């Protein structure tokens with residue numbers, strides 16, 4: 196049994212605690228931590244675990260085999276470095292860290308430890324819809340991918356959500372899953388700003404069109420629209436030389452005909468749309484722990500996502516095409 200300590204007991208933290216307690220085989224939550232004791236106590240009631248308000252104490256608790264980091268992105272770096280030093284296995288929610296420099300520090304600390312410890316919460320790689328598209332691409336039947344058309348729509352966001360968050364918080368999922376899908380790396384980024392919706396505010400340009408070009412020349416457009424109002428709507432179509440592959444909607448709803456119209460339900464949040472993917476990523480992490488392996492998205496993937504995000508944020512300000520360059524070569528450690 197893998198004894199897990201969870202850091203951060205907000206919405207996502209409680210979701211993972213329930214999952215680890217009620218669905219996942221081979222793991223249990225033995226400790227939880229939140230800077231607000233009340234939040235930690237509320238979460239502890241789901242799983243009957245020890246309560247901490249200092250993450251360092253949880254990480255170094257000898258009863259904790261593995262650490263789940265679900266605090267906000269800005270707090271990840273300290274917890275990651277402490278957990279690497281303690282030699283604990285780690286599941287870290289996206290983003291790895293909020294700056295590329297911090298991501299690199301984490302990569303270098305993991306490499307120096309000599310052990311693969313970190314899996315990153317890019318759950319879309321475990322979504323059945325993306326998996327079907329990848330399977331079709333790998334079959335070779337449709338030729339090489341040329342273009343990807345994607346949408347990432349949220350019905351609404353909080354008032355503290357601003358323009359760079361459309362990259363760091365939202366498009367970060369596409370940044371990871373799309374290069375994995377076409378097995379390629381990003382070369383450059385650009386952002387086009389359409390007319391702003393009346394549902395936005397002065398600190399948020401919404402919607403945005405993000406353009407990415409890969410090293411092999413695949414052109415990707417991602418519409419990020421976080422106040423679309425009508426639902427949580429994730430789409431992806433890959434146009435290839437010999438066919439176009441469109442991702443199915445993962446949650447299956449019936450098509451209803453009534454009053455001379457046809458309709459289908461759309462999910463309203465990521466917790467429903469990707470619920471099976473969250474379960475699958477965590478189960479895989481637990482199963483891999485028993486074998487001493489990490490096979491999911493790793494810290495290097497987190498670093499690549501961060502440099503791509505930085506280029507997109509720069510492009511939001513300049514309107515120009517921004518180059519994406521890693522500061523260091525990929526360490527051999529990550530070539531498995």
Ligand SMILES: NC(=O)c1ccc[n+]([C@@H]2O[C@H](COP(=O)([O-])OP(=O)(O)OC[C@H]3O[C@@H](n4cnc5c(N)ncnc54)[C@H](O)[C@@H]3O)[C@@H](O)[C@H]2O)c1
Pocket residue numbers: 202203204205206207208228229230231234248250265266267268270288289290316317318364465
């Ligand atoms: N994969 C996904 O689709 C997905 C979806 C939602 C959130 N997330 C990620 O999950 C993480 C948490 O998001 P959330 O929506 O739950 O945020 P949240 O703000 O609701 O919760 C974060 C919690 O962490 C606590 N916290 C802050 N600093 C801490 C520290 N140093 N030690 C312990 N606790 C600390 C806060 O008090 C809060 O209770 C973020 O990294 C976010 O990007 C991922």
Ligand SMILES: O[C@H]1[C@H](O)[C@@H](O)[C@H](O)[C@@H](O)[C@H]1O
Pocket residue numbers: 349364365368421465
């Ligand atoms: O835009 C949201 C995304 O659609 C979700 O999948 C989460 O990652 C959430 O944190 C983001 O705010």
